[in-house]
Amino acid sequence: MVPSANRxxxxxxxxxxxxxxxxxxxxxAGLRVAVLERERFxxxxxxxxxxxxxxxxxxxxxxRDYPGGVWPWRRCHVRYRGRSYRxxxxxxxxxxxxxxxxxxxxxxxxxxxxxxxxxLERRDGAWVVDGTYAAPWLVGAAGTHCPVARTLFPExxxxxxxxxxxxxxxxxxxxxxxxxxxxxxxxxxxHDDLGGYSWNVPKGAWLNVGTGTASARRVRSAFAAAxxxxxxxxxxxxxxxxxxxxxxxHAYHLFDPAHLEMPHLEGAFLVGDALGLAHPLxxxxxxxxxxxxxxxxxxxxxxxxxxxxxxxxxxxxxxDYAVTRELLRVLAGLRRSDGGTARVPGQLTxxxxxxxxxxxxxxxxxxGGPVLRAAVRLRGGQSS
Numbered sequence: 277m278v279p280s281a282n283r284x285x286x287x288x289x290x291x292x293x294x295x296x297x298x299x300x301x302x303x304x305a306g307l308r309v310a311v312l313e314r315e316r317f318x319x320x321x322x323x324x325x326x327x328x329x330x331x332x333x334x335x336x337x338x339x340r341d342y343p344g345g346v347w348p349w350r351r352c353h354v355r356y357r358g359r360s361y362r363x364x365x366x367x368x369x370x371x372x373x374x375x376x377x378x379x380x381x382x383x384x385x386x387x388x389x390x391x392x393x394x395x396l397e398r399r400d401g402a403w404v405v406d407g408t409y410a411a412p413w414l415v416g417a418a419g420t421h422c423p424v425a426r427t428l429f430p431e432x433x434x435x436x437x438x439x440x441x442x443x444x445x446x447x448x449x450x451x452x453x454x455x456x457x458x459x460x461x462x463x464x465x466x467h468d469d470l471g472g473y474s475w476n477v478p479k480g481a482w483l484n485v486g487t488g489t490a491s492a493r494r495v496r497s498a499f500a501a502a503x504x505x506x507x508x509x510x511x512x513x514x515x516x517x518x519x520x521x522x523x524x525x526h527a528y529h530l531f532d533p534a535h536l537e538m539p540h541l542e543g544a545f546l547v548g549d550a551l552g553l554a555h556p557l558x559x560x561x562x563x564x565x566x567x568x569x570x571x572x573x574x575x576x577x578x579x580x581x582x583x584x585x586x587x588x589x590x591x592x593x594x595x596d597y598a599v600t601r602e603l604l605r606v607l608a609g610l611r612r613s614d615g616g617t618a619r620v621p622g623q624l625t626x627x628x629x630x631x632x633x634x635x636x637x638x639x640x641x642x643x644g645g646p647v648l649r650a651a652v653r654l655r656g657g658q659s660s
Contacts, residue, residue, distance in 0.1 A: 278410040284310045284386070286413040286576065287405055289393055289424050291317065291380045293562050294548025295417030297335065297569030299383035305577050309385040310409055314418070316389045318377035322441050322524040324475055324484055326369050326462065327562050328639020330593065334566045335379070344374030347460030347479050352637060354630040356466040357621070361630040362457070365638040369460050369479055371443070375562075393423040398542060413576055414544040417569065420528045422550035428541055432552050433534050436527040437472075437559060438495040441486025442520055448481040450513035463511060465502055466633060473558075473633075474502030476511055483512065485520060488559050492527055499523065530556045531564065531597040536585045545572045545584060553594070556601040557636050567593050596641060 286302050288295045291313035299309045332339055339346060347369040354361045380387060388409075396414070397404045403414035416424025420436060455478040456463055463476040472489035485506065487499035503520050506512045512520075529535070529552030539546050548565035555564070568588060575584040588594050621629065 278404060278408065282409045284308045284409065284411040286415060287312060287403065287409055287411040288385070288415040288417055289405070290416065290418030290422060290550070291387060292321070292376055292417060292419065292548065292565065293379055294550070294565035294569040295415065296376070296379040296383040297566040298415055298417065298547055298573045299385040301570055301573035302576065303384040310411070311380065311383070311385045311387045312391045312393060312405065312409070313387060313389050314392050317380055318373045321372040321376060322439065322526050323372045324441060324477060324486055325372050325443070325479070326367055326477070326560065326637070328367050328560065330639060331563050331566060334563070334570060339368070342378065344378055345371055345479065349458070349460040349462060351457055351461050352634050353456050353461060353463045354466060354634055355464070356630045357468055357626050359626060361627060363631055363634040365634040367638045369462070369477055371479065371482065396424065396427050403543060412543055415572060416544065416546045416550045417548055419549040420526070422546070424544060425546050425550045428544050429538060429546060432529050432532070434529070434532060436492065436529045437488060437490050438492035438525065438527045439486055439488040439559070440495050440499040440523045440525045441484060442523045443482060443484040444519045445482055446513055446515055446519070450515060451478050451481065451483060454511055454513050456511055463506070464633070464637065465505060466630065467498065470629070472498055474498065476506045483516060485512070485516070495525065528552070528554055528559070528561065530554050530559060531594065531601060533589070533598055536589050539585045539588065540581050543581065545581070547572050555636070556597055556604060557633070560639065563593060563639060564597070567591055592641065600636070
């Protein structure tokens with residue numbers, strides 16, 4: 277028998293933004309919640325650390341009230357096919373080591389750190405974790421390799437994307453002397469085939485440099501090329517050369533409407549990267565993580581767990597993701613000639629691509645609403 281002290285209303289596996297957002301809503305409603313986290317916080321999380329404006333609203337947190345570092349940016353510097361563009365857009369950068377620790381602490385949940393989940397058992401209407409903790413509701417929020425997803429849910433369709441990055445401290449004056457814009461303004465290097473992108477982000481005395489690719493096999497070579505470009509162009513201090521010899525890698529799934537077909541199973545839920553919700557173009561995952569965490573908690577509190585998937589599908593953020601994913605599929609078809617070879621985009625197309633990416637990177641809503649969604653679906657059907 278599980279001791280009464282270890283019985284909760286909900287157990288959340290994973291203390292990142294998805295798990296802490298879910299926990300906060302449940303705790304605020306009076307539920308007793310435990311968060312099982314394999315790391316000890318604050319912990320380093322491989323992530324570029326950019327957040328789009330809607331995140332603050334979903335978190336119910338004013339930017340000025342967040343105690344960690346925030347680097348607002350109003351321009352981004354995009355390089356694509358040998359041309360550089362300075363584009364007006366906006367967003368914020370944070371350090372994940374600070375944000376995640378703050379959100380987890382703010383959640384008010386009972387946090388059990390350094391706990392590696394090994395077993396899950398359904399017993400008498402409750403989930404029992406490692407024979408020690410029990411609750412009627414179980415939420416998997418531990419990222420791509422979440423034990424809840426791996427043990428209880430079917431494997432996701434498609435292959436995950438991959439990223440390699442490093443965030444490290446350096447001399448603030450050296451960083452300021454080499455960056456190409458203001459502090460916090462990202463330098464983005466779009467890969468020629470649009471199969472990924474690399475970034476160089478100054479955050480005061482910190483730098484975050486990384487690469488993400490749609491094909492996991494290409495991430496190492498792509499990061500090496502990006503590192504050479506940033507260093508050789510003088511956009512990184514020379515001291516960064518040694519720091520960037522050691523990077524962290526991780527894989528995750530981009531948004532796919534198929535992921536929403538089974539987000540819930542017998543009182544168990546998946547949120548964030550465990551469900552596979554990252555933006556289909558930029559791979560930004562913090563916004564969909566907090567959206568899914570809140571939506572999951574609200575479905576539980578409303579006594580309507582089966583509505584979780586439809587709540588996600590109808591959320592404005594994920595509706596935009598669905599349109600973006602379909603639009604990318606259509607554009608990929610248009611880039612192919614009759615002979616099956618890739619078309620080389622012209623100067624105007626390159627400029628439009630860079631601006632579109634900057635728009636997506638800032639987290640702005642897609643204009644057009646239902647009309648654009650209908651047009652994309654129609655064009656997608658014709659292309660297929």
